[in-house]
Amino acid sequence: MAKLNKKQKTLTEKLGDNQKHYPVGEALTLLRELKTTKFDETVEVAMNLGVDPRHADQMVRGMVSLPAGTGKTVKVAVFAKGDKAEAALAAGADKVGAEDLMEDMQAGNLDYDRVIATPDMMGVVGRLGKLLGPKGLMPNPKLGTVTPNVEQAVKDAKGGQIEFRVEKQGIIHAGIGKMSFSDADLQKNFDAFVDAIVKAKPSGAKGKYVRKISLSSSMGPGLKIDTTEVAGA
Template identity: 45%
Template sequence: MPKLTKRMKSATAKRPTQTQSVADAVKTLKSFDAPKFDQSVEIALRLGVDHTQADQIVRGSIVLPHGIGKEQRVIVFARGPAATAATEAGADEVGDEDLAKKILGGWTDFDVCIASPDMMKIVGPLGRVLGPRGLMPSPRAGTVTPDVANTVAEYKAGKVEFRNDKGGNVQAIVGKLSFDNTQLVENIQAFIDKVLGLKPSAVKGIYVKSAHLTATQSPSVRLAV
């Protein structure tokens, strides 16, 4: 097990043992000694869902009120007017067969992949590359859509996707530590409210079992949800 740095030891010693409100958790994160870069802030919720049951999958997306402090690289599979609209909306790369060949060749230097429905014959075979990386477009996630331009704009504005993993965990970046406290609190609360609103009807027990907030190089803080 790697040794903790002096800064991490100091932060761990300051970390409260009890759960905190979102506002207090943000204050706690900001009280830790920080590295020389602007850390991302991430939330993780452990849900009481059974990932093997299709009716208990928690998946969605949200445009956070203040973005995430990072401009996401967005590519789009589209042709004709849709391709033009995607480019005008700020897509980093737009294409069809040539773009697919580039990805099959090993290129995955992007954060979001969007496709118009008529492009799925081209995009489908990319599943073995994009799927394991969480980049495969899907109608359920809203990344297979005829309105590619609006979807590009949303992701450029800070839209984040989430889906529970096999352990029932849902996590997402909710901003940068340099955001002011109010911005972080509003982003975090918006994400929590979104996940709470997606509680599957099949879940009868405790839905949110635990919640933690952390920065890139800090210990996590337990949230009261």
């Protein structure tokens, strides 16, 4: 059996029983103790749900606003004209346009985290389906990214709103902040994210819905969370 290096030995000693399920606050404290990198890692939550997203009535998808933000700079593009375009720019959109923005994206300029459009612009945006779809950037009215209120949509995107979508194996995950955040802010974001997932429980979900939850940092181990403290799980 290979010998553990000093860092691995320290991690093993601190983790102890890797089957333990932690309260969120205790897990956050332990993540800080286990941190070995110098950069500001992202704190990530992963949830194993009792759904099969291959069935339409078991899909879990939506948006949630994290009260303490994400700690990331979100780059937003908006398809709009006239007053709506001006409102989007005033709200902080990084790029606003119509056919010109479409052509810019067709040329390969797709470095955006969120794409928003007014309803009248969907004829233009639809021509970008093959580019935006695979990147998860296609505006969608169900997610609030096709809306006449582009000003609010931009503010939401910039202010900590994130999209969630369950993967094939029934797992859903997201970054809920940075290690530099306070434990209180990370707890608020964790609670908001988990609450949104619980409220998004699809009609076709059978049996136990929230089966497992884990917290980790970008480079750290995953810590199992005690789901008994999660309302509606």
